Amino acid sequence: MNSSLKSEIIKGSIPPVVTPFKNGKVDLDTYSKLIEFHIIEGSHGVLVNGTSAEPSTLAVTERNQLVDVAIATTNNSIPIVAATGSQSLEETRVLTKYAAKAGVDALLIVTPYYIRPPQRGIIEYYLEATQDIDIPWMIYHIPGRAAVTITIDTIRELKETSPTFVGMKHAVNDLGFVSECLAEFHDFKVFVGLEELSFPELAIGAVGLMNAVGNLRPSILAEMCQAVWDNDLQKGKKLHHELFELNQSVFYDTNPIPIKYMMKRMGILPNNEHRLPMSPATPELEKRLEEVLIRANLI
Numbered sequence: 001m002n003s004s005l006k007s008e009i010i011k012g013s014i015p016p017v018v019t020p021f022k023n024g025k026v027d028l029d030t031y032s033k034l035i036e037f038h039i040i041e042g043s044h045g046v047l048v049n050g051t052s053a054e055p056s057t058l059a060v061t062e063r064n065q066l067v068d069v070a071i072a073t074t075n076n077s078i079p080i081v082a083a084t085g086s087q088s089l090e091e092t093r094v095l096t097k098y099a100a101k102a103g104v105d106a107l108l109i110v111t112p113y114y115i116r117p118p119q120r121g122i123i124e125y126y127l128e129a130t131q132d133i134d135i136p137w138m139i140y141h142i143p144g145r146a147a148v149t150i151t152i153d154t155i156r157e158l159k160e161t162s163p164t165f166v167g168m169k170h171a172v173n174d175l176g177f178v179s180e181c182l183a184e185f186h187d188f189k190v191f192v193g194l195e196e197l198s199f200p201e202l203a204i205g206a207v208g209l210m211n212a213v214g215n216l217r218p219s220i221l222a223e224m225c226q227a228v229w230d231n232d233l234q235k236g237k238k239l240h241h242e243l244f245e246l247n248q249s250v251f252y253d254t255n256p257i258p259i260k261y262m263m264k265r266m267g268i269l270p271n272n273e274h275r276l277p278m279s280p281a282t283p284e285l286e287k288r289l290e291e292v293l294i295r296a297n298l299i
Contacts, residue, residue, distance in 0.1 A: 007136040007166045009079050010106045010189065011207040012044025013221040015214025016052040016083070018256050018263065019066065021273040026062050028069050030270060034215075035073040037268065041218035044208065044225065045079035046070060047108065049095075051145070051171075052212040052256040055083065057275040060091060064098045071103055081210075085110030085129075085140060092129045100133050107133070108169055108210075110140035111148050119154045126158055126165075136164055138189065142171040152180055159185055169193045169210050170201070179204060195247035199240035202228040212250050212259050213243065216266065216298070242296075249292045257281050262289055266298055 015038060020030035038046050048070045049055045049063050058066075063084075070080050082099035084107050086092045096107060112125055130137050139158075143149045150168070158165045167189025170178055175197065178190055182205040190206040192198050195213050202209070202225065214221045220239060227235040252258050261281040263269035272280050281289065293299045 007106070007187075007189070010045065010081065010136060010166075012225045013209045013211075013214055013218065014045035014047050014079070014081055014191065015043055015218060015221070016047040016050025016210055016212060017070075018215055018260055018269070019053040019055075019058065020269060020271075021275060022271070024273075024275070026058070026065065027270075028065060031066060032069050032073045034268070035070055038214075038218050039074065039077055042222040043078065043214065043218045044222060045081060045105070046074065047081045047083060047210050048099075048104070049083040050108070050140075050210065051083075051142070052215065052259060053083070054256065054275060054278060056086075057278065060094055063095055064102075067099050067102050067104060079105040081106045081108050081138075083108040083110065083140065085112070087112045087114050089125055089128060092125075096129055096133060096137075100135055104135070106135055106166070107137040108140045109137060110142060111146045111150060113146035113148070116147050119151055122148070122150070123154055123157050123161075127162060130162060130164060133164060136166040137162075138166060138191070139168040140171070140193075141168045142193065144172065152177070152184070155181060155185065155188075159188075167191065167207070170206075173197065175200060175204065178206065182206075195250055196244065198243070198247070199224060199228075199236050203233065203236065211247075212255050213247055215256075215259050215268070216246065216262055217243070245292055246296050249289060252288060253281065253285055254278070258285065258289055261286055262293055262298075265290065265293060 020027040082104040084095035169191040171193030191210045192201040224239045260272035264272040
């Protein structure tokens with residue numbers, strides 16, 4: 001399948017699947033079951049090694065193993081987007097080449113975090129990282145974690161220079177920037193990365209969601225996308241309000257600490273183990289999340 005055809009199938013709810021750990025090691029068997037869960041629940045795709053997967057605590061080999069398990073488990077039934085970014089260009093190249101060769105459908109590459117580079121450096125970084133890559137790739141725009149913001153000029157230059165650059169995951173509270181991008185760039189794919197903006201961004205033209213909360217209720221996020229595609233904004237608005245408290249609860253602590261606890265409590269995940277410096281939910285947070293789950297009729 002060529003790049004433009006692959007780009008067309010990348011839409012809808014594509015949740016960032018969490019990484020299960022067992023006694024400090026990546027639990028690949030449970031990860032495969034999580035992928036199966038998303039297929040059964042109707043997710044339109046899966047995102048491997050997104051923020052919710054705690055990729056900065058994983059070795060390159062572990063990130064590549066997760067890609068392999070996702071490909072084997074989906075067996076071409078739903079698209080796979082692999083997040084292959086790092087603060088290191090060399091590491092990003094290794095991850096990107098591996099995922100593309102393994103057969104993922106698209107790539108999501110985070111802006112290089114911690115370094116706070118200039119826009120000209122970001123442009124060259126992306127062009128170097130995606131050189132000789134023939135599948136669609138997107139920017140992961142998350143200023144709150146990366147400490148750098150992408151500008152419209154940077155997107156314009158990447159669009160003009162890289163034929164496989166197709167869009168971005170937008171994880172910042174800035175609807176104006178999304179509107180600006182959609183107004184200027186034809187067929188530019190925007191995925192929502194901030195839960196509480198899911199419906200508003202879909203309503204103005206985002207093509208889908210890459211939301212941590214999709215680990216809890218995949219079907220309802222797929223339903224929200226379908227409602228907007230059907231132009232049923234009343235249904236979309238209803239689902240938005242139903243999800244609102246759950247969406248907020250994702251950020252009661254650093255993602256995916258609340259998500260993993262709620263997944264364990266709902267029986268989706270055997271345990272809520274993390275790798276340091278991440279740490280499991282405190283008893284106080286557990287109680288607060290329990291109340292959210294009860295009000296949402298999830299336990």
